Amino acid sequence: MRYSAELEQRFQKLVSQYPWKRSALIPLLLYAQDEVGYLSDEVISDIARRVDLTELEVRNVISYYSLLRTKPAGKYVVQVCTNISCMMWGAEELFEHCKHRLGVDHKQVTKDGTFSLEEVECIGACSWAPAVQVNYDFHLDVTPEKMDKILDDYGKKAGQ
Amino acid sequence: MKTIYTPTPLASHPDEVRIISKRFGQGAQDIDRYIALDGYKAARKALEMQPDEITNEVKASGLRGRGGAGFATGMKWSFIPKQSEVPKYILVNGDESEPATCKDRLLVEYDPHSIIEGVIIAGLAVGAKTGFIYLRGEYRYLLEIMEKAVADAYAKGFLGKNIFGSGREFNILTHTGAGAYEVGEESALMESLEGKRGLPRLKPPFPAIKGLYGGPTVINNVETIATVPPIILNGGKWYAAFGPNEKNGGTRLTCLTGHFNKPGVYELPLGYPAKKMIYDVGGGIPGGRQLKSLVPGGSSTFLLNREEAESATMDYDWFAKRGEFLGSGGVVAIDDQTCMVRVALRIMKFYRHESCGWCIPCREGTDWLEKTLVRFHAGAGMEKDIDHMLYLANNMAGRTFCALGDAAAFPTISIIKKWRNEFEEHLNGKSCPFEKAGLRELAAV
Numbered sequence: 172m173r174y175s176a177e178l179e180q181r182f183q184k185l186v187s188q189y190p191w192k193r194s195a196l197i198p199l200l201l202y203a204q205d206e207v208g209y210l211s212d213e214v215i216s217d218i219a220r221r222v223d224l225t226e227l228e229v230r231n232v233i234s235y236y237s238l239l240r241t242k243p244a245g246k247y248v249v250q251v252c253t254n255i256s257c258m259m260w261g262a263e264e265l266f267e268h269c270k271h272r273l274g275v276d277h278k279q280v281t282k283d284g285t286f287s288l289e290e291v292e293c294i295g296a297c298s299w300a301p302a303v304q305v306n307y308d309f310h311l312d313v314t315p316e317k318m319d320k321i322l323d324d325y326g327k328k329a330g331q
Numbered sequence: 332m333k334t335i336y337t338p339t340p341l342a343s344h345p346d347e348v349r350i351i352s353k354r355f356g357q358g359a360q361d362i363d364r365y366i367a368l369d370g371y372k373a374a375r376k377a378l379e380m381q382p383d384e385i386t387n388e389v390k391a392s393g394l395r396g397r398g399g400a401g402f403a404t405g406m407k408w409s410f411i412p413k414q415s416e417v418p419k420y421i422l423v424n425g426d427e428s429e430p431a432t433c434k435d436r437l438l439v440e441y442d443p444h445s446i447i448e449g450v451i452i453a454g455l456a457v458g459a460k461t462g463f464i465y466l467r468g469e470y471r472y473l474l475e476i477m478e479k480a481v482a483d484a485y486a487k488g489f490l491g492k493n494i495f496g497s498g499r500e501f502n503i504l505t506h507t508g509a510g511a512y513e514v515g516e517e518s519a520l521m522e523s524l525e526g527k528r529g530l531p532r533l534k535p536p537f538p539a540i541k542g543l544y545g546g547p548t549v550i551n552n553v554e555t556i557a558t559v560p561p562i563i564l565n566g567g568k569w570y571a572a573f574g575p576n577e578k579n580g581g582t583r584l585t586c587l588t589g590h591f592n593k594p595g596v597y598e599l600p601l602g603y604p605a606k607k608m609i610y611d612v613g614g615g616i617p618g619g620r621q622l623k624s625l626v627p628g629g630s631s632t633f634l635l636n637r638e639e640a641e642s643a644t645m646d647y648d649w650f651a652k653r654g655e656f657l658g659s660g661g662v663v664a665i666d667d668q669t670c671m672v673r674v675a676l677r678i679m680k681f682y683r684h685e686s687c688g689w690c691i692p693c694r695e696g697t698d699w700l701e702k703t704l705v706r707f708h709a710g711a712g713m714e715k716d717i718d719h720m721l722y723l724a725n726n727m728a729g730r731t732f733c734a735l736g737d738a739a740a741f742p743t744i745s746i747i748k749k750w751r752n753e754f755e756e757h758l759n760g761k762s763c764p765f766e767k768a769g770l771r772e773l774a775a776v
Contacts (some may be wrong), residue, residue, distance in 0.1 A: 187644075191544060192527035194506075194526045195526065196526035197523065200509065201509050203469060215632070222526065226341065232526065235511060235512050235528040236468070236508070236509035237510035238468045238469070238509040239513065254430045254630075255431060255677055255680055256430065256627070256663055259588075260707035290679050292430070292512065293430040293432075293681070295427045295428065295433045295435075295436050295467070296436070297430070297432065297547065298342075298595050299524055299594070304469060306339075307334040307469070307471035308472075309339075309472070310335075311339070325616060331377045
């Protein structure tokens with residue numbers, strides 16, 4: 172498995188910095204996913220080797236964490252929080268709006284592979300509800316109109 | 332993956348007492364700016380103090396865990412054995428995931444060095460040489476800010492083999508999670524940092540005796556640890572005096588969320604009247620509506636009705652006397668046009684999703700309760716379901732390894748007991764009496 176030089180360097184640092192090597196596992200998986208797009212069989216086997224675990228042990232950890240995925244996602248993962256504070260400001264309706272606008276449901280990818288949509292639990296932006304995260308970028312106080320603009324902007328970026 | 336950083340909005344109110352938020356918006360991410368704003372003075376002072384003196388100062392401050400459990404911080408530190416054959420650790424819990432809680436984010440974003448300084452002081456107090464700062468995976472931009480702050484502190488010689496030229500060693504590592512509410516529980520947090528599924532551990536042994544990598548470990552919330560430097564600098568008594576008594580010392584970041592005219596994060600003294608918090612600091616309820624319910628500190632706490640909310644004081648004692656909890660600082664106002672069955676359902680949906688499945692009462696209970704609430708909200712509830720839900724929730728509480736089972740049970744019990752009439756209004760195929768009033772309308776306010 173070949174990663175960028177930058178990521179490879181980060182990996183080397185991660186596997187050597189903890190008292191127990193295994194501690195590097197979750198950051199390794201997340202950073203690999205950021206670069207590759209998802210945790211492919213090849214990535215899983217590579218990372219298992221790096222931290223001296225079996226692939227099964229690694230998969231066991233992956234299935235626990237909601238950010239980790241073993242299937243490809245869209246280039247931009249649109250995560251709409253509908254937890255209680257966001258719900259009070261219309262987040263469930265905002266999620267419905269995204270479904271119609273993108274033509275996909277929870278955890279689905281648009282045909283062109285640009286977006287995937289997810290309804291997520293609290294992302295810690297409760298005073299600025301409703302909140303949406305696109306990949307790691309936060310968007311606060313989102314309205315349906317603002318959402319359209321956000322999606323337009325990412326759509327344009329994807330086309331470039 | 333490049334993250335786009337947009338500063339999180341800051342709020343302010345004249346009643347705020349700015350101790351840990353005093354550097355917000357002052358450019359304190361920059362280490363030189365932090366130093367100019369009295370930064371790292373407390374760590375230098377702590378280097379001149381005996382370990383017990385540091386812990387006693389924290390004990391005198393009345394500081395209690397700001398993550399939600401409210402355990403006395405100085406007491407927690409004093410449980411760490413003086414002698415240990417294995418290394419001791421400081422672990423900062425930045426897995427901020429309790430619904431309605433968005434305060435640790437601001438501390439990392441606007442004052443990351445206060446966290447580093449707090450960790451150094453905690454390390455000096457208990458004799459640890461390594462600290463870990465664990466941030467939830469969603470907080471990537473904050474991790475980048477934290478990583479830079481740690482690197483800058485190393486470059487200045489505030490971390491490393493010879494901190495502040497004292498000849499003593501202290502190191503800090505930052506660490507990212509990957510999305511799991513359960514990991515906010517301290518034993519699950521250690522499991523996660525060790526590269527495992529975040530399942531809670533059986534206690535005892537408590538982390539202070541056998542924690543991270545088998546070593547004695549102090550686990551403190553981000554806000555708790557950021558409160559340590561001002562306590563050391565100004566004294567425990569000084570800090571305690573901001574609150575009503577020595578068991579409710581100081582201030583806390585209060586996140587006003589939900590139906591407030593002026594939602595935001597405010598640093599309020601302990602014992603602040605909830606009525607003033609709702610109508611003055613929070614600016615009251617939008618659209619001329621009335622308050623129906625208040626979540627006092629994260630969705631794991633017992634919900635208050637309007638009368639209770641208007642007579643509450645925001646301190647540990649007021650809630651403890653009722654057998655309830657002040658919680659995490661995440662306040663949610665719920666107006667009178669909101670369906671409480673829907674609120675109960677949304678809260679339960681969260682706990683069902685986040686239950687790690689280790690303990691049967693929690694795994695099965697949250698699932699069963701969610702299914703019943705879905706059916707209820709759709710108008711297919713039965714009279715006997717109401718008491719059955721109470722029976723289920725009561726049987727979850729206190730019967731699990733960690734507090735997630737309790738966290739799912741407590742709000743449910745309080746909602747069913749206080750708004751039983753709303754459940755009855757959904758019976759026999761009647762449609763939800765509130766849906767017409769629509770949250771969609773409110774979103775447009």
